[in-house]
Amino acid sequence: MELSIGIVGGQSGAFRRADLQRLRTELRLQDGQALPHAFVRHAEDQTIAALAVALQTLRSLPEPLPQADRWGVLAAPEYFGREATFGSLRRYSQEGPSAISPHLIPNHCLHSLAGSLSVLLGCHGPNYGVGGGPNQFAELLWAGLCETAQGPAPGYWLVATGWRQVAEDFWPATAESDICLALALAVCRAQDCTCKCLATLSWRPWPTLFDPERSLCETVSLDTFIRAFHQAPGGSSCEEEGAVTRWYIQEVGVLEFRRTARGFDQETGSAVREVAA
Amino acid sequence: MNGSNGVWITGVGLASPLGYDLAQFTESLLAGRCAIQRVTKMQIEGHPSQIAAELKHIPRPTELDETFWQSCAPLEQLALWCVVRALQEADLWRQREAIRIGVVLGLGAEWPYFWERAWFAWEHERIAPHRPAALVVQRQNARIPQAPLVHRICDRLGIRGPRLTVAAACASGNYALGLARQWIRSARVEVCLAGGCDLPVTPLSMSCFGNLRALSRRNDNPQGACRPFDRQRDGFVMGEGGAVFVLESEQHARRRGAAPLAAIVGFGASSDASHLVIPSNDPHPTAEALRRALADARIAPDEIDYLNAHAPGTPAGDRCEARVIQLVFQEAAKRVPVSSTKSMTGHGVTAASALEAAVCIGALRAQAIPPTINLEDPDPECDLCHVPRQARPAKLRIVASNSFGFGGNNTMLILRRVA
Known part of the structure; x- marks a missing residue:
């Protein structure tokens, strides 16, 4: 059985740490309000990046999302909360339990990004985190396809974030030049959606059980997916054919991203672009 | 009742301080045993809450060799135990x-x-470089892995279907079961393993939840500390464990002659979209999750024979849940028996809803409702049909489990007995 969903809007961004710091105070929600004080203070950097691209997507849509308050949110950050965790561990070792912020787990665990977007965008559909580790972007697309096709909400936000270079060291060393990638896709069941689809994302299974020796398979990454959005060469992990980009994912099957004739371009206001690279 | 696309649970692997299989776990719960004690796994002095239901031992499945087992961190061992036993x-x-x-x-x-394990192993090394040889093992399995746990487990066991890590805080297990059911119903997989595991008794989580004032501070009375729906409740108590279930279609199970433990007939989820931590004062968004589950199961609220409440024992959480149950169940709220087994297991956080799905299956099989222990003085704001202190025999056909979590997450899972 093949699965297919429509992408009705999307934005990506690449943010330096300084950009994220600035966005904490400069970002405005849909109603023009500044971000809540507690959020500005405690949110993880990846949450800020995700919120920025989601809001950018909303602003770029030619018409409002249908029943937006009933949408769900699936979010796949990478190594979410690493800096805050190591900072807390250092404080714990030096000062003991009383030095640990009660905001650590609510704001810096895998569920937090989806939960934050659900609160700030006012989405009452299901919200949960997916993956969380390296190279788990494919899990977001797979879960997003399944959830959108069969879930209770009229549409879903699929959001992914990650640092372009993750320090291999034991604890994170941060640099001003670090770049945080973020992608937000507004997706819905293609057949139900009243908006025009800018692209489709589809899946078909392997005809037989996956053979682990198959050399074709390489997982889709956030980076290569964003390249496909930009219509830039995607690298070795995908197969490109005109407006179609395919990834072969070993445990899942074939994922296909297909631009519609309308496409992502500046004219529609839904072009995917680097926000602050 | 939703009879088409039936999804059966045909296996469960679990580990809890109250037992390492469904029979033992159920027997402990029906006996009203409480696993909560003073914490021994870590230095607990100085923490606001010093009690928990710790999982002190994880058995090794004989299929996995000892050297490999010792190289795994306890969380990985826990997930492996649950997956292998379920299969x-x-x-x-x-x-x-x-x-x-x-x-x-x-x-x-x-x-x-x-990260936390690696930090404390590194710190221990730095402070005491000449450690006893016995601690070398601990250092080896404190490495930060290169690949996600779900991938490592699948690769190790030769499981080749799609794999997914989900996190919806304390509702994670219910989401996992809901998603797995979707995959089975749409034939994306033949069989799906789903559940949740957590070992949250660590310095950071005990500190964070303690400083959040979410944990009970009844350190001098561990067994009486977790008091869901009781007027004297003062917070939840951390618990540990995990449960993984085997899901397959009714047809698939029948074809291979597998015996069902229960059928999953309903799942519903929603978000408060109100606050990351505090449950919404408005019961309607949470009620939506329950209504979706009931609609999915095609049953009326009064057809539920037992409801395992999320009720962690926090003043606000229990009160809000009671209000939601009253809103959705209406008159039936006075008749449908409700209990919170967190009073015995502690709150397993990410594993909580998976463990509580196991509670529900155990109740269906035993035809008995586990109690809310320590419920001596019910809060009038939580006016429900409680099962206080002692288990109660009951004719159970359909049972449900509520699980809510940070991020405004609300879920309900509905299970049916399969004759």
């Missing part, structure tokens, strides 16, 4: 490499868990 119970262990098996695991704090 064995479903009689699928030998066929696991030949069929498309998916895996959906609720793991809310996988990476923080490994």
